[in-house]
Amino acid sequence: MAKAGYHHGNLRQALVDATLKLIAEKGPTGFTLSEAAKEAGVTPAAVYRHFAGREDLIAEVARQGYEIFAGVMEYAFNDGKPSALAAFEATGRAYLAFARRYPGHYMAMFESGIPLGQNPALAAVAARARGVLEQAAASLSEHIPPDRRPPASMFSAHIWAMSHGVVELFARGAPGTHSPFPPEQLLEAGIGIYLRGLGLLPPDA
Amino acid sequence: MAKAGYHHGNLRQALVDATLKLIAEKGPTGFTLSEAAKEAGVTPAAVYRHFAGREDLIAEVARQGYEIFAGVMEYAFNDGKPSALAAFEATGRAYLAFARRYPGHYMAMFESGIPLGQNPALAAVAARARGVLEQAAASLSEHIPPDRRPPASMFSAHIWAMSHGVVELFARGAPGTHSPFPPEQLLEAGIGIYLRGLGLLPPDA
DNA sequence: TGTACATCAGTGAACGCGCGTTCACTGATGTAC
DNA sequence: TGTACATCAGTGAACGCGCGTTCACTGATGTAC
Numbered sequence: 006m007a008k009a010g011y012h013h014g015n016l017r018q019a020l021v022d023a024t025l026k027l028i029a030e031k032g033p034t035g036f037t038l039s040e041a042a043k044e045a046g047v048t049p050a051a052v053y054r055h056f057a058g059r060e061d062l063i064a065e066v067a068r069q070g071y072e073i074f075a076g077v078m079e080y081a082f083n084d085g086k087p088s089a090l091a092a093f094e095a096t097g098r099a100y101l102a103f104a105r106r107y108p109g110h111y112m113a114m115f116e117s118g119i120p121l122g123q124n125p126a127l128a129a130v131a132a133r134a135r136g137v138l139e140q141a142a143a144s145l146s147e148h149i150p151p152d153r154r155p156p157a158s159m160f161s162a163h164i165w166a167m168s169h170g171v172v173e174l175f176a177r178g179a180p181g182t183h184s185p186f187p188p189e190q191l192l193e194a195g196i197g198i199y200l201r202g203l204g205l206l207p208p209d210a
Numbered sequence: 211m212a213k214a215g216y217h218h219g220n221l222r223q224a225l226v227d228a229t230l231k232l233i234a235e236k237g238p239t240g241f242t243l244s245e246a247a248k249e250a251g252v253t254p255a256a257v258y259r260h261f262a263g264r265e266d267l268i269a270e271v272a273r274q275g276y277e278i279f280a281g282v283m284e285y286a287f288n289d290g291k292p293s294a295l296a297a298f299e300a301t302g303r304a305y306l307a308f309a310r311r312y313p314g315h316y317m318a319m320f321e322s323g324i325p326l327g328q329n330p331a332l333a334a335v336a337a338r339a340r341g342v343l344e345q346a347a348a349s350l351s352e353h354i355p356p357d358r359r360p361p362a363s364m365f366s367a368h369i370w371a372m373s374h375g376v377v378e379l380f381a382r383g384a385p386g387t388h389s390p391f392p393p394e395q396l397l398e399a400g401i402g403i404y405l406r407g408l409g410l411l412p413p414d415a
Numbered sequence: 416t417g418t419a420c421a422t423c424a425g426t427g428a429a430c431g432c433g434c435g436t437t438c439a440c441t442g443a444t445g446t447a448c
Numbered sequence: 449t450g451t452a453c454a455t456c457a458g459t460g461a462a463c464g465c466g467c468g469t470t471c472a473c474t475g476a477t478g479t480a481c
Contacts, residue, residue, distance in 0.1 A: 012442095012443060012444070012456090012457055012458075013457075013458075016457080016458080032323060033239075034238075034239050034323070037433080037434065037435085038434080038435060038436090039433070039434065039435075040433095047458070047459090048458065048459055048460070049434090049435075049436080050436080050437080050438085050458075050459070050460080050461095051457070051458045051459075052435095052436095053436075053437085054456085054457055054458070055457095058435075058436080059434095059435065059436095115378075116321075118237060118239070155399060155403070156390075158389065158390060158391075159389070159391055159396060159399060162376075162379075162380065162389045162391065162396055162400075163372065163396070163399070163400040163403070165375065165379060166371075166372050166375030166376045166379055166380070166396070166397075166400065167368065167371050167372045167375055167400075168375065169374075169375040169378060169379055170370065170371030170372055170373070170374040170375030170376075170378070171367075171371045171375075173320075173374060173375070173378060174367075174370060174371055174374055175367065175371070184363065184364070184367045185361075185363060186363075186364055186367065191364060191367055191368070191371070192371075194360060194364060194368070195368040195371065195372075195404075197407075198360070198368070198404055198407035198408055199400075199403055199404050199407055200407070201406075201407035201408075202402075202403035202404055202405070202406035202407030202408075202411075203403055203406075203407075204413065206407075208409065208413075217423090217424055217425075217475095217476060217477070218424075218425075221424080221425085242466080242467065242468085243467080243468060243469090244466070244467065244468075245466095252425070252426095253425065253426055253427070254467090254468075254469085255425075255426070255427080255469080255470080255471085256424070256425045256426075257468095258468095258469075258470090259423085259424055259425070260424095263468075263469080264467095264468065264469095
C-alpha cells in the first residue's frame with residue numbers, strides 16, 4: 006500500500022494525517038498547506054489534486070474528527086444501558102477521552118474556526134454527534150419529576166459546556182491555567198455535583 | 211489630545227486599541243502587526259519604539275484584559291456581600307459579562323496562545339484574577355458541611371470551566387453551536403443546579 | 416524672550432521569507448486489442 | 449503475452465503577496481542658557 010514512487014497511493018489520507026499531526030503540534034494557526042505537503046513527501050501543488058485548498062483540507066480533518074467523535078459518543082452511550090445514569094456519565098467521560106486521544110481532530114473541530122455551515126457533510130456529522138449527547142440527556146431527564154425538569158437541550162448544553170471548559174482550561178497547555186486536579190477527576194466530580202443538583206444522585210453520595 | 215502630526219502623542223495605547231479591534235474582528239490569527247500599525251495611522255516600524263515585537267503587543271493587550279477582568283470580578287464579588295452566595299453568583303455573571311463586553315481582551319487572554327509564564331507582569335495579574343474566583347468559592351464553601359465540602363479550588367474550577375465553556379460554545383459564533391437559550395440564562399441555570407448539588411440552594415428552588 | 420541644541424518618536428525604503436495558488440509538464444499505471 | 453495508448457497523480461518552476469523586522473534618516477518637541 007502507498008508510497009510506491011511517483012504515485013503516492015493514498016495521498017489524500019496521508020495529507021489528512023499530516024495536517025492532523027501539524028495541528029496537534031502547533032495549533033490550527035501553525036499549520037500550513039505547504040508544510041503538510043512536505044510532511045507527506047509531496048509538492049504543495051499535489052495537494053490540489055485532492056482538496057480545493059487549505060480550508061478544504063482542514064474541513065476534512067474536522068469532518069473525520071466529528072465522525073470519530075460521534076462514534077465514540079454512541080459507543081459510550083450504548084443505547085442507555087445499563088442505566089440512563091451510567092450511560093450519561095459514560096458520555097461525559099468519553100468527551101474528555103476524545104479530546105485527549107485525538108487532540109488534532111479536537112483542535113480542528115473546535116479551535117480552527119472553520120465554518121460548519123458551508124460544508125454540508127461537515128454540518129451533518131456534527132449534528133449527529135450533538136444528537137447523541139442530547140439523546141443521553143433526554144433519556145436521563147425522564148427520571149426527573151416533570152415539574153422540576155429542565156429542557157433536555159439545556160441539560161446537555163450544561164454538560165457539554167463544563168466538559169469543553171475543562172478541556173480548554175485544564176487539559177491543555179492553556180495560558181497559565183492548570184488546576185491541582187487531573188482533568189478527569191475534575192470533570193467527574195463536577196458532573197456528579199451537577200446531577201445531584203438535579204436530584205438524579207442521592208444528596209450524600 | 212494625541213494625533214498632532216509627526217508625533218502621535220500616545221501611540222502605545224493607540225496600538226493596543228488597534229490590536230484589540232483587529233482581534234475582536236478577525237480573531238487572534240487575523241491580527242497582524244502591520245495592520246495594527248496601519249490602523250493606528252503609523253508605519254509598521256514605529257511599533258518597535260514601544261513593543262519588542264508582535265508577541266509583546268498581544269501580551270500587553272492580554273495584560274490589560276486581565277487587569278480589567280480582575281477589577282470586574284473584584285467589584286462583583288464585593289467582599290462577599292450581601293451574602294457569600296449572592297457574591298458568588300455575581301462573579302459567575304461577571305465572567306460572562308466580561309467576555310461579552312471585552313471580546314478582544316477575552317480572545318487575547320484565552321485564545322491567542324500567548325504563554326503566561328514568560329511575562330511576569332502578565333502572570334501576576336492573571337493570578338490576581340484567578341484569586342478572586344477562588345476566594346469567592348472559598349467563602350461560599352464555608353457554608354457546606356466540612357465532610358461534604360469539595361476543595362474550594364475544585365469548586366471554583368468547576369464554575370470557571372462551565373462559564374468558559376458557555377462562552378466558547380454558545381456566546382460566540384463558534385462552529386455550528388448555538389443553543390436555543392441565551393448564554394446568560396444557560397449559565398445562570400447551570401450554576402444554580404450545581405449549587406443545589408452542593409446543598410447551597412434548597413432542592414426545589 | 417530668543418536662540419542652540421539634544422532627544423527621540425516616527426519615516427520610508429529595503430530585506431528575506433514562506434505562504435497559497437497556477438500552470439504546462441512528465442512519467443507511472445492500467446486497460447484495450 | 450506483448451504492445452499502443454489514454455488517464456491522471458504528482459512535478460517543479462513561477463507568481464504576487466503581505467508578513468515581521470532592520471536601518472539610517474528626519475524633523476518635531478522641549479530644555480538650557
